Amino acid sequence: RQSDGLSFNGEGLFVVQNIRFRIGESPLFIGPQYQYLNVDNKFDLGLDIPGIELPEFNVQTSGLGLIAEFDTRDSNFTPNRGTFAQLDFYAFDKGIGSDFDYQVYTGKYRTFLDLAKTLTLGLRLDGQIANGDIPFFAVPFIDLRGIPVLRYQGETVITAETEARWEFHPRFSAVGFVGAGRAAADSGKISDAPSRVSKGLGFRYLMARKLSLRAGIDIAWGPEERVWYLSIGQSWQ
Numbered sequence: 001r002q003s004d005g006l007s008f009n010g011e012g013l014f015v016v017q018n019i020r021f022r023i024g025e026s027p028l029f030i031g032p033q034y035q036y037l038n039v040d041n042k043f044d045l046g047l048d049i050p051g052i053e054l055p056e057f058n059v060q061t062s063g064l065g066l067i068a069e070f071d072t073r074d075s076n077f078t079p080n081r082g083t084f085a086q087l088d089f090y091a092f093d094k095g096i097g098s099d100f101d102y103q104v105y106t107g108k109y110r111t112f113l114d115l116a117k118t119l120t121l122g123l124r125l126d127g128q129i130a131n132g133d134i135p136f137f138a139v140p141f142i143d144l145r146g147i148p149v150l151r152y153q154g155e156t157v158i159t160a161e162t163e164a165r166w167e168f169h170p171r172f173s174a175v176g177f178v179g180a181g182r183a184a185a186d187s188g189k190i191s192d193a194p195s196r197v198s199k200g201l202g203f204r205y206l207m208a209r210k211l212s213l214r215a216g217i218d219i220a221w222g223p224e225e226r227v228w229y230l231s232i233g234q235s236w237q
Contacts, residue, residue, distance in 0.1 A: 012037065012039030013036070013038045016034070017035075018032065019032060020067065027070055027071050029068070030066070030068045030069075033066065033090070034065075036063075039059055041056065061100060062098040064091055065088060067087070070085040075212035077234065079120075079122075081120075082112055085110075088105075089104070090104045092132075099135075100135050101133050102135075104140070105129045105130075109125045109126070110122065110123065110234075110236055118167040122163040124236050126158070126160075128158075131155060139155065140183070141157060144161060144220075144222070145198055146199070146200060146226070148222075152196050154184045161179030162177065162178060172204070173214065174201070175216075178199040180197045198222040203217060213233060217229065
């Protein structure tokens with residue numbers, strides 16, 4: 001339940017670096033990647049006791065990995081057609097400066113279909129598996145509009161979402177979306193995990209026609225609350 005959680009704040013340095021090499025003239029890219037995080041975490045226990053300071057500690061993670069991408073989208077910003085798929089792996093290890101030893105495997109798939117001149121349908125499927133000694137903030141979580149970050153976590157997470165965009169004017173369009181995600185302690189229990197559903201509506205303004213760059217506002221309803229979002233480009237990362 002939401003009331004069982006603890007509030008915390010993290011401040012620090014986060015660095016991500018990757019190099020991707022294109023395979024010939026194909027839409028396939030492969031390369032190494034590195035991630036570093038140094039963060040000070042401070043918890044709020046909900047108690048105000050004079051002379052007692054809130055728990056605070058520093059955490060450092062450092063990981064090396066590989067990334068592979070397949071990309072045939074017609075735009076990196078707001079695609080109308082094409083497919084994007086990504087597989088990546090990270091190994092965090094004390095031998096390269098991490099306080100924890102763990103591994104993270106991630107898969108992403110997006111495809112965009114121009115069903116009509118003014119109607120585009122997007123489909124998204126994400127999966128993530130982590131194992132080892134995972135710090136609490138690095139445990140995979142359901143990533144959907146309408147659901148707060150880190151709200152539903154598990155060592156295995158799967159998410160699906162669809163979004164339709166209707167261009168009712170050369171510069172303006174409306175979007176509607178619905179998605180669901182599951183988080184479980186391990187992959188064997190993902191089928192029994194409850195589905196967390198979110199849905200919403202929004203509008204977009206075409207800022208740069210040559211780049212197909214659209215920006216706008218979304219309102220999403222999750223299992224617990226309603227959230228507003230400012231969107232620049234495609235909402236799916």
